[in-house]
Amino acid sequence: MSSMPDSTHLSDSVADRVRRSFDAQSMMKTLGASLEHLAPGTCRITAPILPGSRQQQGFAHAALTFALGDSASGYAALTLMPDDSEVVTTEMKINLLAPAQGDRLVAEGRVIKPGRRLLVTQATVWAEAGGERRQVAVLLGSMMPVPL
Amino acid sequence: MSSMPDSTHLSDSVADRVRRSFDAQSMMKTLGASLEHLAPGTCRITAPILPGSRQQQGFAHAALTFALGDSASGYAALTLMPDDSEVVTTEMKINLLAPAQGDRLVAEGRVIKPGRRLLVTQATVWAEAGGERRQVAVLLGSMMPVPL
Protein backbone atom coordinates (compact mmCIF):
# COMPACT_ATOMS: atom_id res chain seq x y z
CA MET A 1 0.00 0.00 0.00
CA SER A 2 2.76 2.46 0.80
CA SER A 3 5.20 2.11 -2.07
CA MET A 4 7.07 5.40 -1.53
CA PRO A 5 9.31 5.25 -4.58
CA ASP A 6 10.82 8.67 -3.91
CA SER A 7 12.11 8.29 -0.38
CA THR A 8 15.69 8.13 -1.57
CA HIS A 9 16.96 10.88 0.68
CA LEU A 10 15.60 9.36 3.85
CA SER A 11 17.42 6.69 5.79
CA ASP A 12 15.72 3.30 5.57
CA SER A 13 15.07 3.29 9.30
CA VAL A 14 13.21 6.58 9.18
CA ALA A 15 11.18 5.52 6.14
CA ASP A 16 10.35 2.23 7.85
CA ARG A 17 9.28 3.96 11.01
CA VAL A 18 6.97 6.31 9.16
CA ARG A 19 5.48 3.49 7.08
CA ARG A 20 4.88 1.33 10.16
CA SER A 21 3.11 4.19 11.91
CA PHE A 22 1.02 4.96 8.83
CA ASP A 23 0.07 1.31 8.35
CA ALA A 24 -0.96 1.10 12.01
CA GLN A 25 -3.58 3.86 11.57
CA SER A 26 -6.81 2.04 10.85
CA MET A 27 -8.40 5.37 9.90
CA MET A 28 -6.01 5.66 6.94
CA LYS A 29 -7.21 2.24 5.73
CA THR A 30 -10.88 3.20 6.22
CA LEU A 31 -10.29 6.27 4.06
CA GLY A 32 -8.25 4.34 1.47
CA ALA A 33 -5.23 6.60 1.97
CA SER A 34 -1.73 5.90 0.59
CA LEU A 35 1.63 7.30 1.61
CA GLU A 36 3.00 8.33 -1.78
CA HIS A 37 6.17 10.25 -1.09
CA LEU A 38 8.53 10.95 1.79
CA ALA A 39 11.59 13.14 1.97
CA PRO A 40 13.21 14.91 4.93
CA GLY A 41 10.61 17.34 6.23
CA THR A 42 7.98 16.57 3.59
CA CYS A 43 5.27 13.97 2.97
CA ARG A 44 2.57 13.37 0.36
CA ILE A 45 -0.56 11.34 1.09
CA THR A 46 -3.39 10.64 -1.35
CA ALA A 47 -6.82 9.05 -1.13
CA PRO A 48 -9.68 8.40 -3.50
CA ILE A 49 -12.93 10.13 -2.61
CA LEU A 50 -14.64 6.90 -1.63
CA PRO A 51 -18.44 6.52 -1.62
CA GLY A 52 -18.20 6.48 2.19
CA SER A 53 -16.11 9.67 2.52
CA ARG A 54 -18.63 12.25 1.32
CA GLN A 55 -20.65 15.16 2.62
CA GLN A 56 -24.27 15.86 1.78
CA GLN A 57 -23.61 17.20 -1.72
CA GLY A 58 -21.39 14.29 -2.74
CA PHE A 59 -18.06 16.13 -2.42
CA ALA A 60 -15.25 14.91 -0.19
CA HIS A 61 -16.12 15.48 3.46
CA ALA A 62 -14.01 18.10 5.24
CA ALA A 63 -12.96 15.34 7.62
CA LEU A 64 -11.23 13.55 4.73
CA THR A 65 -9.47 16.74 3.66
CA PHE A 66 -8.43 17.34 7.26
CA ALA A 67 -7.32 13.72 7.75
CA LEU A 68 -4.99 13.81 4.77
CA GLY A 69 -3.60 17.29 5.43
CA ASP A 70 -3.05 16.61 9.12
CA SER A 71 -1.43 13.23 8.48
CA ALA A 72 0.85 14.61 5.74
CA SER A 73 1.91 17.30 8.23
CA GLY A 74 2.55 14.82 11.01
CA TYR A 75 4.55 12.39 8.90
CA ALA A 76 6.56 15.27 7.42
CA ALA A 77 7.48 16.09 11.02
CA LEU A 78 8.18 12.46 11.89
CA THR A 79 10.88 12.26 9.18
CA LEU A 80 12.89 14.73 11.28
CA MET A 81 12.52 12.94 14.60
CA PRO A 82 15.01 10.60 16.27
CA ASP A 83 14.21 6.88 16.27
CA ASP A 84 12.66 6.82 19.71
CA SER A 85 10.11 9.57 19.05
CA GLU A 86 6.61 9.93 17.75
CA VAL A 87 4.79 13.20 17.10
CA VAL A 88 1.26 14.25 18.00
CA THR A 89 -0.76 17.12 16.58
CA THR A 90 -1.33 19.76 19.25
CA GLU A 91 -3.30 22.13 17.04
CA MET A 92 -4.25 22.41 13.41
CA LYS A 93 -6.11 25.04 11.47
CA ILE A 94 -7.65 24.34 8.11
CA ASN A 95 -8.92 26.92 5.63
CA LEU A 96 -11.22 25.34 3.07
CA LEU A 97 -10.83 27.08 -0.28
CA ALA A 98 -13.17 25.26 -2.67
CA PRO A 99 -15.49 22.24 -2.77
CA ALA A 100 -13.42 19.04 -2.80
CA GLN A 101 -14.93 17.65 -5.97
CA GLY A 102 -13.27 14.96 -8.08
CA ASP A 103 -11.75 11.53 -8.00
CA ARG A 104 -9.10 11.81 -5.35
CA LEU A 105 -7.36 14.16 -2.92
CA VAL A 106 -3.63 14.83 -2.73
CA ALA A 107 -2.11 16.31 0.45
CA GLU A 108 1.44 17.58 0.76
CA GLY A 109 2.79 18.47 4.17
CA ARG A 110 6.08 20.11 5.07
CA VAL A 111 7.85 21.32 8.17
CA ILE A 112 8.29 25.08 8.08
CA LYS A 113 10.00 25.30 11.47
CA PRO A 114 11.65 22.32 13.10
CA GLY A 115 12.21 22.43 16.83
CA ARG A 116 13.01 20.29 19.79
CA ARG A 117 9.73 21.04 21.56
CA LEU A 118 7.38 21.88 18.68
CA LEU A 119 7.49 21.64 14.88
CA VAL A 120 5.35 23.98 12.83
CA THR A 121 3.92 22.46 9.67
CA GLN A 122 2.00 23.53 6.63
CA ALA A 123 0.01 21.40 4.20
CA THR A 124 -1.81 21.93 0.93
CA VAL A 125 -4.63 19.69 -0.29
CA TRP A 126 -5.76 19.42 -3.91
CA ALA A 127 -8.72 17.65 -5.48
CA GLU A 128 -8.05 15.92 -8.78
CA ALA A 129 -10.78 15.47 -11.39
CA GLY A 130 -9.80 14.06 -14.75
CA GLY A 131 -6.29 15.40 -15.28
CA GLU A 132 -6.97 18.68 -13.45
CA ARG A 133 -6.03 19.54 -9.89
CA ARG A 134 -7.54 22.31 -7.83
CA GLN A 135 -6.34 23.49 -4.44
CA VAL A 136 -9.09 22.86 -1.89
CA ALA A 137 -7.43 23.51 1.47
CA VAL A 138 -4.42 24.84 3.34
CA LEU A 139 -3.49 23.76 6.87
CA LEU A 140 -1.15 25.34 9.42
CA GLY A 141 -0.40 23.46 12.64
CA SER A 142 1.93 22.31 15.39
CA MET A 143 3.42 18.89 16.10
CA MET A 144 4.86 17.89 19.46
CA PRO A 145 7.49 15.16 19.78
CA VAL A 146 6.62 12.45 22.30
CA PRO A 147 8.68 9.44 23.37
CA LEU A 148 7.72 6.26 21.54
CA MET B 1 -30.27 6.69 13.37
CA SER B 2 -30.88 10.30 14.33
CA SER B 3 -33.55 10.12 17.03
CA MET B 4 -33.04 13.66 18.40
CA PRO B 5 -35.47 13.41 21.32
CA ASP B 6 -34.53 16.86 22.59
CA SER B 7 -35.19 19.02 19.58
CA THR B 8 -38.35 20.42 21.15
CA HIS B 9 -37.39 24.04 20.69
CA LEU B 10 -36.72 23.72 16.98
CA SER B 11 -39.41 23.87 14.37
CA ASP B 12 -40.04 20.52 12.71
CA SER B 13 -38.94 21.86 9.35
CA VAL B 14 -35.55 22.95 10.69
CA ALA B 15 -35.02 19.67 12.51
CA ASP B 16 -35.98 17.76 9.35
CA ARG B 17 -33.61 19.79 7.24
CA VAL B 18 -30.69 19.16 9.58
CA ARG B 19 -31.47 15.47 9.83
CA ARG B 20 -31.75 15.09 6.06
CA SER B 21 -28.39 16.79 5.60
CA PHE B 22 -26.76 14.67 8.28
CA ASP B 23 -28.20 11.45 6.86
CA ALA B 24 -26.88 12.42 3.40
CA GLN B 25 -23.27 12.56 4.66
CA SER B 26 -21.84 9.13 3.93
CA MET B 27 -18.80 10.02 6.06
CA MET B 28 -21.02 10.21 9.15
CA LYS B 29 -22.23 6.66 8.42
CA THR B 30 -18.67 5.44 7.85
CA LEU B 31 -17.72 6.83 11.27
CA GLY B 32 -20.88 5.50 12.94
CA ALA B 33 -21.91 9.00 14.04
CA SER B 34 -25.34 9.90 15.46
CA LEU B 35 -27.07 13.25 15.76
CA GLU B 36 -28.11 13.17 19.41
CA HIS B 37 -29.45 16.59 20.20
CA LEU B 38 -30.46 19.76 18.40
CA ALA B 39 -31.64 23.09 19.75
CA PRO B 40 -31.44 26.57 18.26
CA GLY B 41 -27.75 27.31 17.83
CA THR B 42 -26.50 24.06 19.35
CA CYS B 43 -25.92 20.47 18.26
CA ARG B 44 -24.54 17.29 19.81
CA ILE B 45 -23.07 14.46 17.73
CA THR B 46 -21.58 11.24 19.09
CA ALA B 47 -19.73 8.30 17.62
CA PRO B 48 -18.19 5.10 18.92
CA ILE B 49 -14.44 4.81 18.45
CA LEU B 50 -14.78 2.10 15.81
CA PRO B 51 -11.95 -0.33 15.02
CA GLY B 52 -11.55 1.56 11.71
CA SER B 53 -11.33 5.05 13.26
CA ARG B 54 -8.03 4.76 15.09
CA GLN B 55 -4.53 6.19 14.98
CA GLN B 56 -1.35 4.18 15.44
CA GLN B 57 -1.66 3.84 19.23
CA GLY B 58 -5.27 2.68 19.12
CA PHE B 59 -6.84 5.97 20.24
CA ALA B 60 -9.43 7.82 18.17
CA HIS B 61 -7.83 9.39 15.12
CA ALA B 62 -7.73 13.21 15.13
CA ALA B 63 -9.78 13.05 11.93
CA LEU B 64 -12.66 11.50 13.91
CA THR B 65 -12.39 14.15 16.59
CA PHE B 66 -12.31 16.83 13.90
CA ALA B 67 -15.20 15.27 11.96
CA LEU B 68 -17.49 15.29 14.98
CA GLY B 69 -16.50 18.74 16.25
CA ASP B 70 -16.75 20.31 12.80
CA SER B 71 -20.10 18.67 12.05
CA ALA B 72 -21.56 19.63 15.43
CA SER B 73 -20.46 23.20 14.69
CA GLY B 74 -21.97 23.19 11.22
CA TYR B 75 -25.31 21.74 12.25
CA ALA B 76 -25.49 24.14 15.20
CA ALA B 77 -25.18 26.89 12.59
CA LEU B 78 -27.70 25.27 10.25
CA THR B 79 -30.40 25.42 12.94
CA LEU B 80 -30.27 29.22 12.61
CA MET B 81 -30.48 29.34 8.81
CA PRO B 82 -33.56 29.99 6.67
CA ASP B 83 -35.07 27.02 4.82
CA ASP B 84 -33.30 27.69 1.55
CA SER B 85 -29.78 27.76 3.00
CA GLU B 86 -26.96 25.38 3.72
CA VAL B 87 -23.72 26.22 5.53
CA VAL B 88 -20.15 25.31 4.65
CA THR B 89 -17.10 25.43 6.91
CA THR B 90 -14.71 28.12 5.71
CA GLU B 91 -12.10 27.55 8.41
CA MET B 92 -11.76 25.49 11.56
CA LYS B 93 -9.06 25.31 14.20
CA ILE B 94 -8.77 22.38 16.55
CA ASN B 95 -6.66 22.24 19.70
CA LEU B 96 -6.14 18.66 20.82
CA LEU B 97 -5.99 18.50 24.62
CA ALA B 98 -5.55 14.83 25.48
CA PRO B 99 -5.44 11.41 23.79
CA ALA B 100 -8.96 10.44 22.67
CA GLN B 101 -9.05 7.18 24.55
CA GLY B 102 -12.26 5.33 25.39
CA ASP B 103 -15.47 3.92 23.97
CA ARG B 104 -16.99 6.89 22.20
CA LEU B 105 -16.63 10.59 21.48
CA VAL B 106 -19.21 13.27 22.22
CA ALA B 107 -19.06 16.61 20.38
CA GLU B 108 -21.12 19.66 21.27
CA GLY B 109 -21.14 22.63 18.91
CA ARG B 110 -22.69 26.03 19.41
CA VAL B 111 -22.92 29.29 17.56
CA ILE B 112 -21.13 32.03 19.46
CA LYS B 113 -21.83 34.76 16.88
CA PRO B 114 -24.61 34.46 14.34
CA GLY B 115 -24.41 36.60 11.23
CA ARG B 116 -25.81 36.98 7.78
CA ARG B 117 -22.44 36.43 6.07
CA LEU B 118 -20.55 34.30 8.61
CA LEU B 119 -21.39 32.42 11.81
CA VAL B 120 -18.64 31.83 14.34
CA THR B 121 -18.87 28.52 16.15
CA GLN B 122 -17.20 26.71 18.99
CA ALA B 123 -17.21 23.01 19.79
CA THR B 124 -15.99 20.81 22.61
CA VAL B 125 -15.22 17.11 22.18
CA TRP B 126 -15.05 14.60 25.03
CA ALA B 127 -13.94 10.98 25.10
CA GLU B 128 -16.01 8.66 27.28
CA ALA B 129 -14.49 5.60 28.90
CA GLY B 130 -16.63 3.64 31.34
CA GLY B 131 -18.75 6.31 32.99
CA GLU B 132 -16.02 8.97 32.81
CA ARG B 133 -15.73 11.74 30.26
CA ARG B 134 -12.59 13.70 29.52
CA GLN B 135 -12.33 16.76 27.30
CA VAL B 136 -10.07 15.94 24.35
CA ALA B 137 -10.48 18.89 21.98
CA VAL B 138 -11.84 22.36 21.45
CA LEU B 139 -12.63 23.83 18.02
CA LEU B 140 -13.20 27.41 16.89
CA GLY B 141 -14.36 28.07 13.35
CA SER B 142 -16.46 29.92 10.80
CA MET B 143 -19.50 28.80 8.81
CA MET B 144 -20.69 30.54 5.65
CA PRO B 145 -24.34 30.35 4.53
CA VAL B 146 -24.79 29.20 0.94
CA PRO B 147 -28.01 28.86 -1.07
CA LEU B 148 -29.37 25.32 -1.10
Next chain:
Amino acid sequence: MSSMPDSTHLSDSVADRVRRSFDAQSMMKTLGASLEHLAPGTCRITAPILPGSRQQQGFAHAALTFALGDSASGYAALTLMPDDSEVVTTEMKINLLAPAQGDRLVAEGRVIKPGRRLLVTQATVWAEAGGERRQVAVLLGSMMPVPL
Protein backbone atom coordinates in the same frame (compact mmCIF):
# COMPACT_ATOMS: atom_id res chain seq x y z
CA MET C 1 -1.03 51.04 37.03
CA SER C 2 -1.71 47.41 37.93
CA SER C 3 -3.83 47.61 41.06
CA MET C 4 -5.25 44.07 40.88
CA PRO C 5 -7.65 44.29 43.85
CA ASP C 6 -9.09 40.83 43.20
CA SER C 7 -5.98 38.71 43.22
CA THR C 8 -6.81 37.31 46.67
CA HIS C 9 -6.55 33.69 45.66
CA LEU C 10 -3.09 33.98 44.20
CA SER C 11 0.03 33.81 46.28
CA ASP C 12 1.81 37.16 46.56
CA SER C 13 4.85 35.81 44.76
CA VAL C 14 2.84 34.72 41.74
CA ALA C 15 0.95 38.02 41.60
CA ASP C 16 4.24 39.92 41.88
CA ARG C 17 5.82 37.87 39.12
CA VAL C 18 2.92 38.49 36.75
CA ARG C 19 2.84 42.20 37.56
CA ARG C 20 6.59 42.57 37.04
CA SER C 21 6.35 40.86 33.66
CA PHE C 22 3.37 42.98 32.63
CA ASP C 23 5.06 46.20 33.72
CA ALA C 24 8.17 45.24 31.73
CA GLN C 25 6.19 45.09 28.46
CA SER C 26 6.60 48.51 26.90
CA MET C 27 3.89 47.62 24.38
CA MET C 28 1.34 47.43 27.21
CA LYS C 29 2.29 50.99 28.22
CA THR C 30 2.11 52.19 24.61
CA LEU C 31 -1.43 50.80 24.39
CA GLY C 32 -2.40 52.14 27.83
CA ALA C 33 -3.26 48.65 29.07
CA SER C 34 -3.95 47.75 32.73
CA LEU C 35 -3.88 44.40 34.48
CA GLU C 36 -7.22 44.50 36.28
CA HIS C 37 -7.73 41.08 37.74
CA LEU C 38 -5.76 37.91 38.37
CA ALA C 39 -6.83 34.58 39.82
CA PRO C 40 -5.43 31.07 39.32
CA GLY C 41 -5.78 30.33 35.62
CA THR C 42 -7.52 33.59 34.70
CA CYS C 43 -6.56 37.19 33.91
CA ARG C 44 -8.39 40.36 32.88
CA ILE C 45 -6.65 43.18 31.00
CA THR C 46 -8.28 46.41 29.83
CA ALA C 47 -7.22 49.36 27.69
CA PRO C 48 -8.81 52.54 26.45
CA ILE C 49 -9.13 52.83 22.68
CA LEU C 50 -6.48 55.52 22.45
CA PRO C 51 -6.29 57.96 19.51
CA GLY C 52 -3.15 56.08 18.46
CA SER C 53 -4.71 52.58 18.56
CA ARG C 54 -7.19 52.87 15.70
CA GLN C 55 -7.83 51.43 12.25
CA GLN C 56 -8.95 53.45 9.25
CA GLN C 57 -12.58 53.80 10.35
CA GLY C 58 -11.71 54.96 13.86
CA PHE C 59 -12.47 51.67 15.61
CA ALA C 60 -9.92 49.83 17.74
CA HIS C 61 -7.26 48.24 15.52
CA ALA C 62 -7.30 44.44 15.43
CA ALA C 63 -3.75 44.59 16.78
CA LEU C 64 -5.08 46.14 20.01
CA THR C 65 -7.77 43.49 20.31
CA PHE C 66 -5.15 40.81 19.68
CA ALA C 67 -2.65 42.38 22.10
CA LEU C 68 -5.12 42.35 24.98
CA GLY C 69 -6.56 38.91 24.26
CA ASP C 70 -3.15 37.34 23.79
CA SER C 71 -1.71 38.99 26.91
CA ALA C 72 -4.72 38.02 29.05
CA SER C 73 -4.22 34.44 27.82
CA GLY C 74 -0.51 34.47 28.57
CA TYR C 75 -0.83 35.91 32.06
CA ALA C 76 -3.67 33.51 32.85
CA ALA C 77 -1.18 30.75 32.01
CA LEU C 78 1.62 32.38 33.98
CA THR C 79 -0.43 32.24 37.20
CA LEU C 80 -0.14 28.43 36.99
CA MET C 81 3.62 28.31 36.40
CA PRO C 82 6.36 27.67 38.96
CA ASP C 83 8.49 30.65 40.04
CA ASP C 84 11.31 29.98 37.63
CA SER C 85 9.16 29.91 34.49
CA GLU C 86 7.86 32.28 31.88
CA VAL C 87 5.43 31.42 29.11
CA VAL C 88 5.53 32.32 25.43
CA THR C 89 2.69 32.19 22.92
CA THR C 90 3.35 29.51 20.33
CA GLU C 91 0.17 30.07 18.33
CA MET C 92 -2.97 32.12 18.67
CA LYS C 93 -6.10 32.33 16.58
CA ILE C 94 -8.47 35.24 16.79
CA ASN C 95 -12.00 35.40 15.37
CA LEU C 96 -13.20 38.97 15.09
CA LEU C 97 -16.94 39.13 15.73
CA ALA C 98 -17.88 42.81 15.46
CA PRO C 99 -16.26 46.23 15.01
CA ALA C 100 -14.41 47.21 18.21
CA GLN C 101 -16.23 50.48 18.67
CA GLY C 102 -16.37 52.31 21.99
CA ASP C 103 -14.32 53.73 24.83
CA ARG C 104 -12.29 50.78 25.94
CA LEU C 105 -11.65 47.07 25.46
CA VAL C 106 -11.83 44.39 28.14
CA ALA C 107 -10.07 41.05 27.63
CA GLU C 108 -10.50 38.00 29.84
CA GLY C 109 -8.20 35.02 29.38
CA ARG C 110 -8.38 31.63 30.99
CA VAL C 111 -6.52 28.35 30.84
CA ILE C 112 -8.76 25.61 29.48
CA LYS C 113 -6.09 22.90 29.62
CA PRO C 114 -3.02 23.19 31.83
CA GLY C 115 -0.02 21.06 30.97
CA ARG C 116 3.64 20.66 31.60
CA ARG C 117 4.61 21.22 27.98
CA LEU C 118 1.74 23.34 26.64
CA LEU C 119 -1.21 25.22 28.13
CA VAL C 120 -4.26 25.81 25.97
CA THR C 121 -5.98 29.12 26.59
CA GLN C 122 -9.11 30.94 25.54
CA ALA C 123 -9.89 34.64 25.72
CA THR C 124 -12.89 36.86 25.10
CA VAL C 125 -12.63 40.55 24.25
CA TRP C 126 -15.45 43.06 24.67
CA ALA C 127 -15.75 46.68 23.59
CA GLU C 128 -17.45 49.00 26.06
CA ALA C 129 -19.36 52.08 24.90
CA GLY C 130 -21.28 54.05 27.49
CA GLY C 131 -22.48 51.40 29.91
CA GLU C 132 -22.85 48.70 27.22
CA ARG C 133 -20.44 45.92 26.40
CA ARG C 134 -20.37 43.98 23.18
CA GLN C 135 -18.26 40.89 22.45
CA VAL C 136 -15.82 41.71 19.65
CA ALA C 137 -13.42 38.77 19.57
CA VAL C 138 -12.62 35.28 20.79
CA LEU C 139 -9.10 33.82 20.87
CA LEU C 140 -7.89 30.23 21.19
CA GLY C 141 -4.18 29.58 21.59
CA SER C 142 -1.25 27.72 23.10
CA MET C 143 1.33 28.84 25.66
CA MET C 144 4.68 27.09 26.17
CA PRO C 145 6.53 27.29 29.50
CA VAL C 146 10.13 28.45 29.19
CA PRO C 147 12.77 28.79 31.91
CA LEU C 148 13.06 32.35 33.20
Next chain:
Amino acid sequence: MSSMPDSTHLSDSVADRVRRSFDAQSMMKTLGASLEHLAPGTCRITAPILPGSRQQQGFAHAALTFALGDSASGYAALTLMPDDSEVVTTEMKINLLAPAQGDRLVAEGRVIKPGRRLLVTQATVWAEAGGERRQVAVLLGSMMPVPL
Protein backbone atom coordinates in the same frame (compact mmCIF):
# COMPACT_ATOMS: atom_id res chain seq x y z
CA MET D 1 5.81 57.67 4.69
CA SER D 2 4.53 55.13 2.17
CA SER D 3 6.81 55.50 -0.82
CA MET D 4 5.89 52.23 -2.55
CA PRO D 5 8.39 52.36 -5.40
CA ASP D 6 7.44 48.93 -6.65
CA SER D 7 3.72 49.29 -7.20
CA THR D 8 4.16 49.43 -10.95
CA HIS D 9 1.68 46.68 -11.73
CA LEU D 10 -1.13 48.24 -9.74
CA SER D 11 -3.39 50.91 -11.12
CA ASP D 12 -2.82 54.30 -9.51
CA SER D 13 -6.32 54.33 -8.11
CA VAL D 14 -5.82 51.02 -6.29
CA ALA D 15 -2.42 52.08 -4.94
CA ASP D 16 -3.93 55.39 -3.78
CA ARG D 17 -6.81 53.66 -2.07
CA VAL D 18 -4.51 51.31 -0.19
CA ARG D 19 -2.19 54.13 0.82
CA ARG D 20 -5.05 56.29 2.05
CA SER D 21 -6.40 53.43 4.16
CA PHE D 22 -2.95 52.65 5.56
CA ASP D 23 -2.28 56.31 6.37
CA ALA D 24 -5.65 56.53 8.17
CA GLN D 25 -4.68 53.77 10.63
CA SER D 26 -3.29 55.59 13.65
CA MET D 27 -2.02 52.26 14.99
CA MET D 28 0.38 51.97 12.04
CA LYS D 29 1.82 55.40 12.97
CA THR D 30 2.09 54.42 16.64
CA LEU D 31 4.08 51.34 15.62
CA GLY D 32 6.20 53.28 13.08
CA ALA D 33 5.07 51.01 10.24
CA SER D 34 5.68 51.70 6.54
CA LEU D 35 3.96 50.31 3.46
CA GLU D 36 6.98 49.26 1.41
CA HIS D 37 5.66 47.35 -1.54
CA LEU D 38 2.35 46.65 -3.24
CA ALA D 39 1.53 44.46 -6.22
CA PRO D 40 -1.67 42.67 -7.17
CA GLY D 41 -2.42 40.26 -4.35
CA THR D 42 0.71 41.03 -2.33
CA CYS D 43 1.88 43.63 0.19
CA ARG D 44 5.00 44.24 2.28
CA ILE D 45 4.94 46.27 5.50
CA THR D 46 7.92 46.96 7.76
CA ALA D 47 8.43 48.56 11.15
CA PRO D 48 11.35 49.21 13.45
CA ILE D 49 11.15 47.48 16.82
CA LEU D 50 10.54 50.72 18.70
CA PRO D 51 11.33 51.09 22.40
CA GLY D 52 7.56 51.16 22.96
CA SER D 53 6.79 47.96 20.99
CA ARG D 54 8.49 45.39 23.21
CA GLN D 55 7.63 42.47 25.45
CA GLN D 56 9.20 41.77 28.82
CA GLN D 57 12.49 40.42 27.44
CA GLY D 58 13.03 43.33 25.07
CA PHE D 59 12.03 41.50 21.89
CA ALA D 60 9.26 42.71 19.59
CA HIS D 61 5.86 42.15 21.21
CA ALA D 62 3.69 39.52 19.52
CA ALA D 63 1.14 42.29 19.00
CA LEU D 64 3.62 44.08 16.69
CA THR D 65 4.30 40.88 14.76
CA PHE D 66 0.55 40.28 14.49
CA ALA D 67 -0.16 43.90 13.51
CA LEU D 68 2.27 43.79 10.60
CA GLY D 69 1.33 40.32 9.39
CA ASP D 70 -2.40 41.00 9.62
CA SER D 71 -2.10 44.39 7.89
CA ALA D 72 0.10 43.00 5.11
CA SER D 73 -2.56 40.31 4.60
CA GLY D 74 -5.40 42.81 4.55
CA TYR D 75 -3.75 45.21 2.13
CA ALA D 76 -2.74 42.34 -0.13
CA ALA D 77 -6.46 41.53 -0.29
CA LEU D 78 -7.45 45.16 -0.80
CA THR D 79 -5.37 45.36 -3.99
CA LEU D 80 -7.83 42.87 -5.52
CA MET D 81 -11.01 44.68 -4.46
CA PRO D 82 -13.16 47.01 -6.58
CA ASP D 83 -12.96 50.73 -5.79
CA ASP D 84 -16.00 50.82 -3.54
CA SER D 85 -14.83 48.06 -1.18
CA GLU D 86 -12.83 47.70 1.99
CA VAL D 87 -11.83 44.43 3.62
CA VAL D 88 -11.98 43.37 7.26
CA THR D 89 -10.18 40.50 8.93
CA THR D 90 -12.67 37.88 10.04
CA GLU D 91 -10.11 35.49 11.53
CA MET D 92 -6.35 35.23 11.69
CA LYS D 93 -4.05 32.58 13.11
CA ILE D 94 -0.45 33.28 13.91
CA ASN D 95 2.24 30.70 14.65
CA LEU D 96 5.23 32.28 16.36
CA LEU D 97 8.42 30.53 15.28
CA ALA D 98 11.25 32.35 17.06
CA PRO D 99 11.84 35.37 19.31
CA ALA D 100 11.44 38.58 17.25
CA GLN D 101 14.85 39.97 18.08
CA GLY D 102 16.55 42.65 16.02
CA ASP D 103 16.16 46.10 14.55
CA ARG D 104 13.02 45.80 12.51
CA LEU D 105 10.28 43.45 11.31
CA VAL D 106 9.32 42.78 7.71
CA ALA D 107 5.91 41.31 6.88
CA GLU D 108 4.85 40.01 3.49
CA GLY D 109 1.22 39.13 2.87
CA ARG D 110 -0.34 37.49 -0.14
CA VAL D 111 -3.75 36.28 -1.22
CA ILE D 112 -3.76 32.52 -1.66
CA LYS D 113 -7.43 32.30 -2.64
CA PRO D 114 -9.36 35.28 -3.92
CA GLY D 115 -13.13 35.18 -3.70
CA ARG D 116 -16.19 37.32 -3.84
CA ARG D 117 -17.23 36.56 -0.27
CA LEU D 118 -13.92 35.73 1.42
CA LEU D 119 -10.24 35.98 0.52
CA VAL D 120 -7.79 33.62 2.20
CA THR D 121 -4.40 35.14 2.93
CA GLN D 122 -1.01 34.07 4.18
CA ALA D 123 1.77 36.21 5.63
CA THR D 124 5.34 35.67 6.70
CA VAL D 125 7.13 37.90 9.20
CA TRP D 126 10.92 38.18 9.54
CA ALA D 127 13.06 39.95 12.12
CA GLU D 128 16.16 41.69 10.77
CA ALA D 129 19.29 42.14 12.89
CA GLY D 130 22.36 43.56 11.22
CA GLY D 131 22.16 42.21 7.70
CA GLU D 132 20.50 38.92 8.76
CA ARG D 133 16.83 38.06 8.57
CA ARG D 134 15.11 35.29 10.48
CA GLN D 135 11.54 34.10 10.01
CA VAL D 136 9.63 34.73 13.23
CA ALA D 137 6.00 34.10 12.31
CA VAL D 138 3.54 32.77 9.76
CA LEU D 139 -0.10 33.85 9.59
CA LEU D 140 -3.10 32.28 7.84
CA GLY D 141 -6.39 34.15 7.78
CA SER D 142 -9.56 35.31 6.06
CA MET D 143 -10.58 38.73 4.77
CA MET D 144 -14.18 39.72 4.05
CA PRO D 145 -15.03 42.46 1.53
CA VAL D 146 -17.29 45.17 2.92
CA PRO D 147 -18.79 48.18 1.11
CA LEU D 148 -16.79 51.35 1.67
